[in-house]
């Protein structure tokens with residue numbers, strides 16, 4: 001079983017990438033590939049840009065990564081209550097090749113932020129929208145107050161209660 005994980009953020013220090021990486025590591029007996037959105041950055045999508053470029057090769061390569069997965073672990077950065085511009089842009093380019101961006105792959109959908117709501121707004125948006133793009137959201141998880149609840153040095157959730165909750169979700173997904 002192959003897990004493809006990514007933080008939906010282009011930040012080099014992305015806390016969502018950290019959470020997605022940690023979460024993917026909790027799955028037993030799986031190959032894990034963690035994507036970096038910086039490998040898929042394209043010009044801002046517009047029909048005019050598309051006229052010049054056509055289907056963008058990096059969008060196809062993102063779609064190929066989705067196709068290679070048996071299971072997706074996605075953690076969304078929240079910017080002004082919505083997706084990061086970088087993720088939305090990749091997503092838009094991908095949908096012009098294939099509307100079913102996630103190609104039927106099931107997903108653990110997460111979000112984290114430094115604030116107390118833990119990206120709950122973007123998480124709700126994606127939970128409602130993503131099934132129309134070819135995924136079944138099997139579970140959701142929000143990590144609030146990232147700095148207080150995640151040990152960046154060690155790369156894991158430092159709040160034992162929250163860590164148990166996430167591990168229980170992963171265990172259930174692997175049953």
Ligand SMILES: Cc1cc2nc3c(=O)[nH]c(=O)nc-3n(C[C@H](O)[C@H](O)[C@H](O)COP(=O)(O)O)c2cc1C
Nearest residue numbers: 009011014015016077078079080081113114115119
């Ligand atoms: C333009 C901008 C808008 C933001 N809006 C929100 C927001 O609506 N809700 C929130 O919880 N955090 C917000 N933040 C803080 C982000 O959650 C924080 O930068 C976080 O590190 C983003 O995740 P990332 O590190 O994976 O990119 C915002 C940050 C920026 C730069």
